[in-house]
Structure formats: structure tokens, C-alpha cells
Amino acid sequence: MSINEIQEEIVDEFSFFGDWMEKYEYIIDLGKSLPQIDEQYKDEDHIIKGCQSRVWLHAEPKGNQIQFTADSDAIITKGLIALLVRVLSDQKAADIAEADLYFIDKIGLKEHLSPTRSNGLVSMVKQMKLYGLAIQAKNAN
Amino acid sequence: MSTITADTTSLDVQAIRSDFPILEREMRNKPMVFLDSAASSQKPDSVVKAMDYYYQQQNANVHRGVYQLSQEATDAYEKGRHLVQGFINAASEKEVLFVRGTTEGINLVASSYGRKFLQEGDEVIISAMEHHSNIVPWQLICEQTGAKLRVIPVTDEGELIMEEYEQMLNERTKIVAVVHVSNTLGTINPVERIIELAHAKDIPVLLDGAQAIPHLKIDVQALDVDFYTFSGHKMFGPTGIGILYGKEKWLNAMPPYQGGGEMIETVSFEKTTFNELPHKFEAGTPDIAGAVGLGAAVEYMEQIGHEAIQKHEHDLLVYGTEALSKIPGIRLIGTAEDKASVISFLLDGAHPYDVGTILDQMGIAVRTGHHCTQPLMDRYGIPGTVRASFAVYNTKEDIDRLVEGVRRAAKMLA
Known part of the structure; x- marks a missing residue:
């Protein structure tokens, strides 16, 4: 599926939630079920420091695609990471670099991706896109 | 009201x-349930109105103005200082400096007192429960002067280990800077004892009063504290204004913190002489409306x-x-x-x-x-x-x- 197809799928899933509790319970469940990042990547080289929560991100190039694994010490942040990984992982580097992640706004979680929130997510998205650009450039050479 | x-x-x-x-x-x-007043309190009507009135009816730059409006603005500004002086029972208005907040108050003392009195091998005592605002300014001045930072440890319950503090005080200690009330733990520290022990060795004490001022009655003379600093916005006043109280003898001995207008007496390219206290430490046009708002906040608290x-x-x-x-x-x-x-x-x-x-x-x-x-x-x-x-x-x-x-x-x- 393309990035936007996955985004549409997520927006559709979230449209069924009646209230904030259902939504957050789902995000918490996503956080709990996020595949573990390999422990060797939970180090200083992979950390994205937020003031509130910490995030670890690892990118594995697979041809012209990138596979992402990530983790966080906060479960809601982790649930949001699960969504971002679902949208961007195993996509083409060029598509990742140019992705417009509108789904976050559409499912009413925009505030979690605000720079002032300081939970590491904004920096994580930026980092994912930078990986996209880097791999794209590398493959072009 | x-x-x-x-x-x-x-x-x-x-x-x-x-x-x-x-x-x-x-x-x-x-x-809404607002339980974050320790970060910044809400402001009562009277504070907002006082600032509003200042801007609508009294606004002009303060001091040195020959016209009536400037004098009214100066009076409004200085009334704020006068109210704070009474509020903390300072001996004189000269000892009540307007700053931007607690952070600036501590930076002022660390920089100005530090440049004058700290030398290589000297020691500055803080505690393990300090806000970054009462750590980093001291680290900076220690780096510049070669002085060392010493830290009073805390117990599991969140109290200072006073025996360790007592042992830390020595002839190399040049200042003790501790928090009055911890923003994270809520602990009210035994500041009377902290000051008493330091003064027994002629060491001045600075208290970070940011979290104490909204809750406790502060009497700087009864405490005999050398420096006491706090922010307006945590005590129902506006953001951007705060107070540094300092004993006159220290403030006179310290060099100015920043240079500019207001703080000078005469300026020539050869030599500048500085204004008297408190203006010596208030370079530039001050936060006049902030001072007015802070004065209104003092009145509000005193009324309750x-x-x-x-x-x-x-x-x-x-x-x-x-x-x-x-x-x-x-x-x-x-x-x-x-x-x-x-x-x-x-x-x-x-x-x-x-x-x-x-x-x-x-x-x-x-x-x-x-x-x-x-x-x-x-x-x-x-x-x-x-x-x-x-x-x-x-x-x-x-x-x-x-x-x-x-x-x-x-x-x-x-």
C-alpha cells in the first residue's frame, strides 16, 4: 500500500471511536503491541531526546526502501510511533522524504506532533524524512 | 474583589x-481544573485592570521626565517597588530591585557577586533539589573564576541533609544559594538554620524564593537573608517581572550587571559613573506595567x-x-x-x-x-x-x- 492509502486506512479506523477514551485506549494498545526495537539500537546514537519522553529510532535500508523500528519510554508516544512506523516503514525512500502526514491532524492527534509538546515525535518524523532523503541521494549516485 | x-x-x-x-x-x-500554579499562577481581575489602567492612562517612560505624565508613570512604577518593600519587609526600597524573574535575579547575583568575590579554589554551595535556574548560573561563574560547586544532598523523603551542609561550610565557601521551597517536591527548607550556619562563618546566603513567595509570609529582615529572589507570575502577578532583594552592603559592593540607560550617573568615553541603588542594577527602560501589576498582586495577596x-x-x-x-x-x-x-x-x-x-x-x-x-x-x-x-x-x-x-x-x- 502507498503512504496515502495507509493514512486513509488509519483515518477510517479512527472514525469508529465514540470518545477520547476509546481512541486513547487504542493508541495505548498499539503502543503495547509495537514490535520491540532491537536492544542494541536503544543507545545514544539512536536516541531522539524530547523534554517529556524519549524516542529511539533505527532505519534499515532495503534497496530503495527503508524499514523503521522505534521505541519510546512513554506508552502513548509509543502508540503514535506505531502509527508513524505503519505509514512510513517499508516505503520508498523518495516517498518517505516527501510524505505529507495529514492523518495525524485528521484523527485529532495533531497536538502530539507539535514542536512545543517536546515528546520527541516531531524530531522523529524529521529524522525519518532525513533518512528518506539520504537513501534517495545515495541510490541516485 | x-x-x-x-x-x-x-x-x-x-x-x-x-x-x-x-x-x-x-x-x-x-x-477546567487548573493544578499548575507552581509553574505560573492565574491573575486576578485587579492585576489585569491595574496594568490596563497604566497603559491607557499613565503610560510614559519613567524617571528623568520633566512632564507630568512621566512623573505619574514613575510614581506608578515606584509604587510597585514600595508595595514589594512592605510585602517582604525590606529595610529600604534601595534593596528591592526589579528584574525579569527569579532566573534573572540569580543570574545577576552569580555574575555580579561572582565576578567580584569568587576566585580559584573558592566554593559555592547549592543543593540537590535546585531548579536549573539555581544551578547553571553558578556553573557558568564557577567556570569563569575557577571556583567549585558543592551540592547538599537530599534524603529519600526529599529533605536536605543538614549535617552534610554543616560540614561543607568552610573558609573557602563564598556563598550559599538554595531553594526556599522545592518546585518539584514541595519541601520547605529550614532556611533560618541554613542562614544561621552560614552567617556563623560570615558567608552570605541567597534564597530562591520562586515557590515560597506565593505561599509563605516572607520577612527578609527576620530571616536576615542576604539575597532573596522571586517571580511575579507565580504570585498572581504578570510574567516578565520579578524581584531581587539584596542587602544594601552587598549591592553597593557589587559591580553593575548590565550597562545602559537608567543605571548611569554620568557617561563620558573615558569614564562612566553609576547611578545609586536600586537603579544601578536596572539598565534600560524597565517593565513599568509589570511593576504596576506586581504591586496590584501584592495588594491582592495582602487583602486575602x-x-x-x-x-x-x-x-x-x-x-x-x-x-x-x-x-x-x-x-x-x-x-x-x-x-x-x-x-x-x-x-x-x-x-x-x-x-x-x-x-x-x-x-x-x-x-x-x-x-x-x-x-x-x-x-x-x-x-x-x-x-x-x-x-x-x-x-x-x-x-x-x-x-x-x-x-x-x-x-x-x-
Whole structure:
């Protein structure tokens, strides 16, 4: 599926939630079920420091695609990471670099991706896109 | 204005709440519960109106103006200083400096006192529960002068280990800078004893009063403290203005902090002579409206009365501590005997960010994170806490909503 197809799928899933509790319970469940990042990547080289929560991100190039694994010490942040990984992982580097992640706004979680929130997510998205650009450039050479 | 009952120790909280229109707001479609006054308190009508009136009717630059409006603006500004002088019982208005806030107050002393009195091998004593604002300025001046930072450790309950402090004081100690009330733990430190021990060795003491001033009656002369600094916005005043109290003998001995207008007497390219206290430390056009607002905040607090404020907040602290303690899996961080109305806690297995996010969904405003006290978090081996802080306008119903929210968060995050 393309990035936007996955985004549409997520927006559709979230449209069924009646209230904030259902939504957050789902995000918490996503956080709990996020595949573990390999422990060797939970180090200083992979950390994205937020003031509130910490995030670890690892990118594995697979041809012209990138596979992402990530983790966080906060479960809601982790649930949001699960969504971002679902949208961007195993996509083409060029598509990742140019992705417009509108789904976050559409499912009413925009505030979690605000720079002032300081939970590491904004920096994580930026980092994912930078990986996209880097791999794209590398493959072009 | 709120009506005060005859009994000076009780207050009509609903009348007080009506002085703060913001408390009627809804957050997430629920009546807002504001429990983050330790970060910044709300402002009563009277403060906003005083600043409004200043801008609409008295605005002009202060000091040295020959025309009537400038004199009125100067009077309004200096009235703020006069009110603060009375509020903290300073001996003279010369000892009451307007600064931007506690952070600037500490930076001023660290920089100005430090440049004059600190040398290689000297020591500065702080504590393990300091806000970054009372760590970093001292680190900077220590780096410049070669002085060393020494840190009073804290107990598991969140109290200073006074025996260690006593042993730390020596002939190389040039200043002691500690927090009066901890923003993270709520601990009220034994500042009288801290000052007494330091003065016995002729060492001056600076107190970071940011969290003390909204709750406790401060008498700088009774404390015999050398420097006391606090922010307006935590005591119902505006942001951007605060106070540095300093004993005249120290302020006279210290070089100016910043150069510019207001702080000079005469300027030539060969030599500049400096203005008298307090203006020597107030370079540039000051925050005039801020001073007016701070004065109004002082009047507001004095009208309610410290006794009544303290009793109300203590009741909330006791009620909140008891109710929160009953929640399974909760861990209170900071259980000192003597505490201000701050409760920091953690839920078993839940990150503070998650708890704060769920409380926010329920319209409850708390602070989460390390509260700018990272070394303290390291001391307890935790990433941060959830902090609820209470002010004079909070109610037991607010605490009930908090407890309900924390229970819900515990259930969702389990």
C-alpha cells in the first residue's frame, strides 16, 4: 500500500471511536503491541531526546526502501510511533522524504506532533524524512 | 474583589474564584481544573485592570521626565517597588530591585557577586533539589573564576541533609544559594538554620524564593537573608517581572550587571559613573506595567492575608495527599514533614507523560516531566513526575476530579 492509502486506512479506523477514551485506549494498545526495537539500537546514537519522553529510532535500508523500528519510554508516544512506523516503514525512500502526514491532524492527534509538546515525535518524523532523503541521494549516485 | 470573612484564617474560595475569570473556562469540553500554579499562577481581575489602567492612562517612560505624565508613570512604577518593600519587609526600597524573574535575579547575583568575590579554589554551595535556574548560573561563574560547586544532598523523603551542609561550610565557601521551597517536591527548607550556619562563618546566603513567595509570609529582615529572589507570575502577578532583594552592603559592593540607560550617573568615553541603588542594577527602560501589576498582586495577596492563604492551601495539601495515597500503585515523590501545596507522584509502570496526557483529556491541567530539576530526578532514578500544585483558588472538588482522573489513568495505562 502507498503512504496515502495507509493514512486513509488509519483515518477510517479512527472514525469508529465514540470518545477520547476509546481512541486513547487504542493508541495505548498499539503502543503495547509495537514490535520491540532491537536492544542494541536503544543507545545514544539512536536516541531522539524530547523534554517529556524519549524516542529511539533505527532505519534499515532495503534497496530503495527503508524499514523503521522505534521505541519510546512513554506508552502513548509509543502508540503514535506505531502509527508513524505503519505509514512510513517499508516505503520508498523518495516517498518517505516527501510524505505529507495529514492523518495525524485528521484523527485529532495533531497536538502530539507539535514542536512545543517536546515528546520527541516531531524530531522523529524529521529524522525519518532525513533518512528518506539520504537513501534517495545515495541510490541516485 | 473577594469578600473576606471575619475569621482571618478562613476564606470564601468561591468569592476568590470569581476574581479569576479564566477559571470558568472549559478544557476538552469539561470545566477546567487548573493544578499548575507552581509553574505560573492565574491573575486576578485587579492585576489585569491595574496594568490596563497604566497603559491607557499613565503610560510614559519613567524617571528623568520633566512632564507630568512621566512623573505619574514613575510614581506608578515606584509604587510597585514600595508595595514589594512592605510585602517582604525590606529595610529600604534601595534593596528591592526589579528584574525579569527569579532566573534573572540569580543570574545577576552569580555574575555580579561572582565576578567580584569568587576566585580559584573558592566554593559555592547549592543543593540537590535546585531548579536549573539555581544551578547553571553558578556553573557558568564557577567556570569563569575557577571556583567549585558543592551540592547538599537530599534524603529519600526529599529533605536536605543538614549535617552534610554543616560540614561543607568552610573558609573557602563564598556563598550559599538554595531553594526556599522545592518546585518539584514541595519541601520547605529550614532556611533560618541554613542562614544561621552560614552567617556563623560570615558567608552570605541567597534564597530562591520562586515557590515560597506565593505561599509563605516572607520577612527578609527576620530571616536576615542576604539575597532573596522571586517571580511575579507565580504570585498572581504578570510574567516578565520579578524581584531581587539584596542587602544594601552587598549591592553597593557589587559591580553593575548590565550597562545602559537608567543605571548611569554620568557617561563620558573615558569614564562612566553609576547611578545609586536600586537603579544601578536596572539598565534600560524597565517593565513599568509589570511593576504596576506586581504591586496590584501584592495588594491582592495582602487583602486575602497570608494566614488564610496558608491555611487553605495546607487543607488542600492534606486532603490531596490523603486521597492520592489511597490509589493503588501511586508513589509520592517528596514526603517532607514541612511542605508547600505541591504533590509530585508517579504511577507504577506509567510514564508521567502518559498520565498527564490522559488527565488533559479530562480537562485537568498538571505539569509532567523533570520540572527543570534533572539532577533531582537522577537522584531518585526517575524520568520525571506528575505534579499537581494548588493555589488559593483551588478547591477540594478540584482534587476530587484529579483523583478520579488519576484512577482512570491508572486503569487505562495498566
